Amino acid sequence: MPETDTSPAPRRALGISVENLRKSFGSTEVLKGISLEVKPGEIFVMMGPSGSGKSVFLKHLAGLEIPTEGKVRIDDINVADDRERPKVRLALVFQAGALFNSLSVFDNLALYPREHRLYDRKTIKEKVEKALAMLSLSDAAEKIPAELSGGMKKRVAIARALVMEPDLLLYDEPTSELDPIMAATISEIIADLREEFGVTSLVVSHDRDLAMTIGDRVGIMQEGELLAIDTPAGIRQMDDPRIKEFLNPAIDLKNPRFKRSA
Ligand SMILES: Nc1ncnc2c1ncn2[C@@H]1O[C@H](COP(=O)(O)OP(=O)(O)O)[C@@H](O)[C@H]1O
Ligand SMILES: [Mg+2]
16 A cells, blocks of 8 residues: 655745735724735744734734724635635644643644544544654653643644644744743744745744844734834834834833832
8 A cells, every 4th residue: 555645745835915904893993004915935023012913913814803994815815704714724823822731732733633534544643743743742742731841832832733734824922931042942943844844924923033033024013003014134224213112122210111109
């Protein structure tokens, strides 16, 4: 019998086009007209302070939120349309990992392909093992997520996304709650996966080091508006005081923003 071919299928790198995206929840406008293009195979990092609308933006790319106004297209597919969305192979790496603590790491990765009967048992096992090996997690296959360090949990969340063999990877705060060394490792993994598979990668993060190191281009979002898009070098040279303050917050001990009331 021929061996099952588990080598990665040839990918089509996907481009993203966002046109005047607006989103309101009730009377609160959270996204105020975002427009941008992400090129196929690019790593685009959307930076911004917490509460600026990054996660809401990312959910629109995955079709988990529907725009109040404007368009989100991935390779000419309207991801807000339930019938069209399945044509896009995308995987979202959630901020908190969203792993099941009652399941082993192996079963966390196998869950979706099993439930959706994507492949036979043997193929699922091979794909899961391959994804675990890629993220140096083979020894952790039988552990449950609660037994793992923060960095390992993030790697499991990425491995689980890889089992889907996505053409587009969306990451929500992949380095949050990690120490700087672990955060650097995760940044390297994101860059590596793009090298290896040419997968278009969109990362939302408030991690400046990640953005400036692995971003081909970086967007800066504030209060639902896109202040700038450029290469990391271009962003560093910008004169906009809001961008400077975000990249290098001044700590002013004489005039603190936060004062304890006596
Ligand atoms: N489902 C929702 N309903 C109402 N408000 C929401 C919802 N999701 C997010 N928001 C609000 O949108 C704003 C941006 O949130 P978010 O995208 O999570 O910010 P970030 O990821 O940049 O920290 C916040 O003020 C948040 O409270
Ligand atoms: Mg967020």
